[in-house]
Amino acid sequence: MKSIQYLEENKQKFLNELFDLLRIPSVSADSKFKGDVRKAAEFLKANFEKIGADAVEICETAGHPIVYAEKIIDPSKPTILVYGHYDVQPADPYELWDSPPFEPVLKNERIYARGACDDKGQMFMHVKAFEAMMANNELACNVKFMIEGEEEVGSDNLGLFVEQNREKLKSDVILISDTSIISNDHPSITVGLRGLSYFQIEVTGPNRDLHSGVYGGAVGNPINTLCDMISSLTDDKGRITIPGFYDKVAELTAAERTELNKAPFDLNEYKEDLGIKEIKGEDSYTTLERVGIRPTLDVNGIWGGYTGEGAKTVLPSKAYAKISTRLVPDQEHTEITQLVKNHLESIAPDYVKVKVTPHHGGNPAVTPTDSKGYAAASAAYEKAWGKRPIPTRDGGSIPIVALFSNVLKVDSVLMGMGLDIDAIHSPNESYGLFNYYKGIETIVWFHQYFSK
């Protein structure tokens, strides 16, 4: 195909453009980057217009804007809706980066920058595949793009946008590249994603910081109390103790579990890569099951008292933690958030005040493997990678997948191209050059197969 040829000839240009996008610190979680988030949206708008998209628009929301673009070549042809996000996770701790997070560099065939993989790199593959097909009159399907700027903070305003634009977003499949494959030797398609319930807890003891000598032992310490509460949320079998938490968890059949555990996985490599002596998780489940089909609870951040240099003998007034649970079918995130909130408030001892603030959440999703979209994706991977992809369950969350199937009644296909070593959400996030280009090629083939 000419489009594939075009890709070969424009590799350097496609890389330079991605670097320009990565240089924009579009951190959606931190308000001081608000202007940069918009810059990233404007960058995309300009690029879409340049490569021949129609109806290009920066759609305002209550938060960060959504970039929309489309190309309708023939209403009788199938329509692909591409979803992605141009916002990125905060880059801190900055001191752990080998090179500045927003100054992309190429090192041993890998692109290092915040957002290199999640999701600028993967989202931009669709834009460049579109460019290649447009430039060579090989666009085989109608295509629509919906690229948001709030995925890393819970897509709070996407739901309303989707509901208000059902017509505009009408499509036959939703294509998303925001997940990983097992390895470059084992391409895979994510068919299951976990949901999320994220909240912050604030524990208040005395009305002011106290001298830990004068009051220590006689007044409840909010940090100790927060630790007690957090510790009580899981038992020694690695199970979450919140009443009702597991009620709606769909148990897989023995056959399904066997199938799931067929995915290539080497525990020793896994431990070595993470530098840990032992793994930790829920009893009687494998690592693949623990991240794939089981819900979890993790503290994502904790702080309180004196955290500076040296020592301060303080009994602090407040302690805080950010906690999230990953959810699996058929758990419902608003329901879980309420369960957690009620539970934490109910176990709060009377010598402290506890405030639980729900942050954001999303529902788990399972995508079908018997759809036309999955078949086209499977064929596209096989064509580009020379190997039939394996269906997998991922631990991460893309809440909008559930939203799309509920509101738009359209199934998503998760055509991820990332690898675990990409270290998304971590310092030194990277994306393989091979994956970037191979991803563009795979997308071109998907359009071909889906148009049939």
Place this chain on the structure above:
Amino acid sequence: MKSIQYLEENKQKFLNELFDLLRIPSVSADSKFKGDVRKAAEFLKANFEKIGADAVEICETAGHPIVYAEKIIDPSKPTILVYGHYDVQPADPYELWDSPPFEPVLKNERIYARGACDDKGQMFMHVKAFEAMMANNELACNVKFMIEGEEEVGSDNLGLFVEQNREKLKSDVILISDTSIISNDHPSITVGLRGLSYFQIEVTGPNRDLHSGVYGGAVGNPINTLCDMISSLTDDKGRITIPGFYDKVAELTAAERTELNKAPFDLNEYKEDLGIKEIKGEDSYTTLERVGIRPTLDVNGIWGGYTGEGAKTVLPSKAYAKISTRLVPDQEHTEITQLVKNHLESIAPDYVKVKVTPHHGGNPAVTPTDSKGYAAASAAYEKAWGKRPIPTRDGGSIPIVALFSNVLKVDSVLMGMGLDIDAIHSPNESYGLFNYYKGIETIVWFHQYFSK
């Protein structure tokens, strides 16, 4: 006495000079204030020289310097060694201060500033009492001053200084104003102080921050683990679970406990002042006992993961806590530090690495009530306050009291003038104008009675 008259006439001057000292941010814990700590030492040196002290010297140590000054009027007269410190606790959280911590202000007869009470205000009372007596030829005893700059970080270098200067520091009593009285209606003398063992714990899980979705549930989370470990250090009776921790705790007799509980204390006022619904402490001990004669364990600070604005779904690589235990006779701080370190390392699960770094410590101390020094102090309070002071056990730690009795073989008298409402170590630390002036007067009387 003319000295008392002189105090009356110089109140404003004495206040202005204290304000000048309070304006120097001599935070010993934070290296970026190193220069200011020295400034405070130089301020004292200059003041001592101005008011007629001899042998004034800034004595270098491996850390912050010690200011020495003396006046030997007659070798046959008793000698008083005054100990105090010119360094202060860190002032953060700054945002909770009603006025900048290092810009002292006078509000409803109280001095607001970091160090207003602890210990600049209380230490400076001795300097001004000395000035008053010198100016009026009423100095009745020889006096030596040893004012250090590392009390808030564990007095690491004082021990060596004391051992190397036994002769120079020869005295009949050591006078220290760095404690509180029950109330201005109930002057009291601290006869018991708790010891301290302060350490930092670092828990390391994976070798990098991870995506809590991709790895959550399969990899040990260092924050959750730290919370588990901290929570396990105390049981539901409020007792510390570290093996051997209580072995050397001296139990008081029923009679002693009755005596101790005679001190005026109103639990409702206490709770109201702190804004708490309930108190928390070791079972079957009163609040006065919990802070006076029982050891404790408090987390003074905790941090790990994402603590910024918004949400970050990270499974962090590391989590930290600063923890301190308050010790009572006959616990030995180095022994306890070793017990705690061993225990924490022994309970560390194999999916994390745990590093415990001892910070600083000091031994508990009990001072005699049948000494000449105590008698003089008691008489001085009665003269100045019109009430006989009550002997009390304080929760705080002044490790050097034990050091002095061991190395110098001299007993200390803790002539504190502070109040609990002074909020030392907290935002909006303050010191009563009444206590500042009354303290100076009390010290003048002490010199008189002790010279007899």
